[in-house]
Amino acid sequence: MSTDQEIKNVVLVHGAFADGSGWRGVYDNLTARGYRVTIVQNPLTSLEDDVEATTRVLDRQDGPTILVGHSWGGTVITEAGAHAAVAGLVYVSALAPDAGETTSQQYEGFAATPEFVIDVVDGYGFLNHEKFQAGFAHDVSDADAAFLRDTQVPINMSAFGTPVKNAAWRDKPSWAVIATEDKAFDQAMLQHMAKRAGATITNVSASHAGFITQAGVVADVIDAAAKGATRTSH
Structure with a gap:
């Protein structure tokens, strides 16, 4: 087996207000390259x-794995990435707290994003109906934005206040895809988190839904991570 094909497993983790189906383009791209791709369906309850x-x-993975997270999924992979199967991490416009930090703390000191409005019902957050497209996915079609809006999965807001126990990026190589037109996070915040994690950064012109609209770029970075993590493990 060639060196650049040793890591063949990829696990994709979605963020808040979404489900795993948004990864379809990345899934199709990577499976066509021979990767074994599995998509997590987060309950978003904690x-x-x-x-x-x-x-x-x-x-369930049969070997070393690249673990990928979008948005809130970055917090999830930061904790779950301590798993022995994980060889590398990819953050896609994603949060990357340190051990002992909460997701909410990542916003401190950075600019607010007025397009990204969360409505809270019974402790669960939904993205605002009217601002959904502007805040989450301004570069998809109106029809696709409406579908994403109307299939969104609310998140238990208390999750943002839960500290991470382990920061996997401190021990494992990391890559980051940062959408330069992201309206969910301040650009400076995304760059700060990725640089603190020591990630290899790829900037791409996209909305917060860049995992959908720039699936090819995201897949390329995951492929590079699989090859790069293979080299670092030797």
């Missing part, structure tokens, strides 16, 4: 529940 959902999928 950090612990999402980490457990991810760990269950990691337990």
Whole structure:
């Protein structure tokens, strides 16, 4: 088996307000290259529940794995990435807290994003109906934005206040794809988190939904991570 093909497993973790189906373009791209791709369906009920959902999928992998997270999924992979199967991490416009930090703390000191509005109902957050496209996916079609809006999965807001116990990026190589037109996070915040994690950064012109609209770029970075993590393990 050639060196650049030794890591063949990829696990994709979605973020808040979404489900795993948004990864379809990345899934199709990577499976065409011969990767074994599995998509986690986070319950979004707590950090612990999402980490457990991810760990269950990691337990099913048959070898070293690249673990990928979008948005809130970055917090999930930061914790779940301690799993022995994980050889490298890819953050796609994603949060990357340190051990002992909460997701909410990542926003401190950075600019607010007025397009990204969360409505809270019974402790669960939904993205605002009117601002959904502007805040989450301004570069998809109106029809696709409406579908994403109307299929969104709410997140238990308490998850954002739960500290991460382990920061896998401190021990494992990391890559980051940062959408330069992201309206969910301040650009400076995304760059800060990725640089602190020591990630190899790829910037791409996209909305927060860049995992959908720039699936080819995201897949290329995951492929590079699989090859790069293989080299670092030798």
